[in-house]
Amino acid sequence: MGAEIPRSFIQVTVVLLLTAVIALIGQVIYNICFHPISKYPGPLLRAAFSLPALLENFAGSSVSNIHALHKQYGSVVRIAPDTLSFSTAQAWKVSDDINHARIRKLLSHAFSDVALKEQTSIVASHIDEFMRQVQMRSSANKKNKVDINAWFNYLAYDIIADLSFGEPLGALKHGQPSMYINEFFKACRTWPMIPLAHEFTLVNLLFRGLMKIPAVRKNQETTYLATMESVDKRMNNDNLERKDFMTYILHHNDKNVLSSAEIAGCTTVLVNGGGEAVASCLSATMFLLLKNPDIHARTMAEVRGLLNLEQTLDFEAVSRLVYLNAVVEESLRVCPPAPGNFARRTNIDTEIDGHVVPPDISVGVHQWSANHSLQNFYQPDQFVPERWLANAPPEYHNDIKGAMQPWSSGPRNCLGKRLAYMEIRMTLARLLWLFNMELSPESDGWLEKQTYNIIWNRTPLYIRVLPRDLSQQGSRPKAKMAFTSYKHTYPLENSNESTRLQNQHEVIKDAMGGLILAPIDLKSSPLRILDSGTADGTWIRDFAASVAPVQHNLYGTDLNPAEFPSDVPPGTVYQAQDVNQPWPQDWEGTFDLVHQRLVLVAAGPKQKDALLSLCGLVKPGGWIQLIEATNKLPDGCGPNMVAFVDLMKAIFVNLGADLDLAERMPEWLKEAGFVDVNFVDIATKMGATNPKTELAQRGVISSSIAANGLAQFGKNLPAGALTIPAEKLETLGSDLREELKEMGALYPLRVVWARKPL
Ligand code: HEM
Secondary structure (H helix, E strand, O other), rough: OOOOOOHHHHHHHHHHHHHHHHHHHHHHHHHHHHHOOOHHHHHHHHHHHHOHHHHHHHOOEHHHHHHHHHHHHHEEEEEOEEEEEOOOOOOOOOOHHHHHHHHHHHHHHHHHHHHHHHHHHHHHHHHHHHHHHHHHHHHHHHEEEEEHHHHHHHHHHHHHHHHOOOOOOHHHHHOOOOOHHHHHHHHHHHHOOOHHHOHHHHHHHHHHHHHHHHHHHHHHHHHHHHHHHHHHHHHHOOOOOOOOOHHHHHHHHOOOOOOOOHHHHHHHHOOOOOOOHHHHHHHHHHHHHHOOHHHHHHHHHHHHOOOOOOOOOHHHHOOOOHHHHHHHHHHHOOOOOOOOEEOOOOOOEEEOOOOEOOOOOOEEEHHHHHHHOOOOOOOOOOOOOOHHHHOOOOOHHOOHHOOOOOHHHHHHHHOOOOHHHHHHHHHHHHHHHHEEEEEOHHOOOOHHHEEEEEOOEEEOOOEEEEEOOHHHOOOOHHHHHHHHHHHHHOOOOOOHHHHHHHHHHHHHHHOOOOOOOOOOOOOOOOEEEEEOOOOHHHHHHHHHHHHHOOOOOOEEEEOOOOOOOOOOOOOEEEEEEEOOOOOOOHOOEEEEEEEOOOOHHHHHHHHHHHHHHHHEEEEOOOOOOEEEEOOOOOOOOHHHHHHHHHHHHHHHHOOOOOOHHHHHHHHHHHHHHOOOEEEEEEEEHHHHHOHHHHHHHHHHHHHHHHHHHHHHHHOOOOOOOOOOOHHHHHHHHHHHHHHHHHHOEEEEEEEEEOOOOO
């Protein structure tokens, strides 16, 4: 006979169970009838229990479930006892905390305009490698098939790791997800357990138990430990020539605002958030394009008609592709990488979209529901890029665009937005330029199959990729013709050009001791100032900052408008102009100051005419300031610097330029009737000759990029034009870089300024 269970034990158990049941019923009644948000619409089960909301994250069904609830209950739904989900534009209202603001302030330096420019060439180099790999892998199988979703993962993570750790993960090179990517995706599957463990003691105990199993713990910790290790390695490496996220974070962290552990924590967010979201957007956009042949054809025609191969890696040029940008915008609406609720907890009574929400309630806009709501968008489930165009068809005029916030809004919105746009647009433009693509039949319903818990669980997306026949490239549409003469006269067009120009700008400014040597009163406002050959507007921006708060009317012109900045402040105008062509008539005699730097040499045989035309733009009493290279190196420069300048001279001569133009400029100005003609010869200090470390490095960067670019151009010079051995072209850039680091060099320029008499 077994031992009898004591009556008292049974009684205690019954009492405990009864108490638990009564407490639960009490809680349920409270949640349904008396909770501060009990009046909000939603299913009773969700009002009573948090379990349905927590479990759907495991099942990956939260996006479709909450969307269905919004369709049924309207723009605000109670999706859990203490959680409200909104789907309107007005509801994008968030709170912030001081700790977050502290971290964000420091991180934001890594996403500034300057940082973005620095990052362009790093991004471009990975996109180049991506294209090579896609072409190779697709041609290696009979059906020319690739899982483009996997390759987008490799690309986005390699880029973001390179920017965060100073080196990529090697996923593109090996054609395999690195351990880092694999472990992160695995860990994401168990993350929905964390809120469950917070809510239920039993789950908490189970979770803690699971974490004692070495394999489970390893899976959770691997990504973080790998990040810590890489961050540590990067923080101890200050020899990096190019600038990555860490350069900016460490530079501004001199007062140790963030600890190393906090930096590692932020980097985990950067790498995983930045990598995953970009890959997700690229996959969705590719699917939507290939599913809609008309839209695909229109996007392809735009890219192929307006850009050439190099420009597909030029962010400014790509960002001007209006239809491609509309495609990306529409993809972010139809399939946002972060489709859920960006939940925030209220700490006081908070008005959201006309509702006063009490404290301690989790609130957020459900991105997917907002984007797919008929209240916000006409035909919300259709993929219609045209709705984002300035001349959108009338039926889309009432779309409430502000309801869609793929980057979130307010003080926690995405810091990497512009970097992400750069990666996405450049990758798509290049793919569309290089390849003809179509969806493989097995991926026909790809988008509908995706589930979401903390990230999209993206399955393989198979597409067929065939290299485009580039032999017909001669028949370019007319829109491109404006750039053809430019290719002959400007040998340095490539994705690093902006980096080169900015570094060069700082070195020249340092050698001149400022930007303007002409004695013009810049404090009396507003003057009309022209920067001819402005490229990416670096000079204009720096000039505007140097004279602030005075605001002059600034004009930047260049033969190639692709470099113009996309953000143009009021008072600044950028306009395409060839210095060898007549200037707009109404500009004649109107400028207080005309500035031009290192442009005249590219005017070829018509340098003097170009200078005289510029003079015509100056108003009586106004000034002109010109800067050109003397093309005469001082003694003591290293052999690579000599070879570099010889190469430049060969190219200038080939363009028909007069190498002595710097010396001739004062005379030409006098001939034009200018007075107070002055000049000064300055020596820009490159590399080791510059005592200021940062400027020394800038000189190395700008010169080696220029040498690389000119070496490429030099290969196409006619036989006999080169004065240096052809094989030297292969290594000139890197040899010069090393030489400048070690011994430096002086590169002489002449600054000339003169006044037009009254
Ligand atoms: C298509 C690509 C991307 C999308 C759709 C996206 C979206 C978002 C969203 C919705 C948030 C706000 C999250 C919240 O409110 O809780 C966010 C935050 C953030 N994103 Fe992105 N992101 C993308 C790419 C990137 C990239 C490439 C980076 C660069 C590393 C990045 C860095 C960040 C950072 C640092 C934050 C946190 C900002 C803060 O808390 O102050 N994102 N992102």
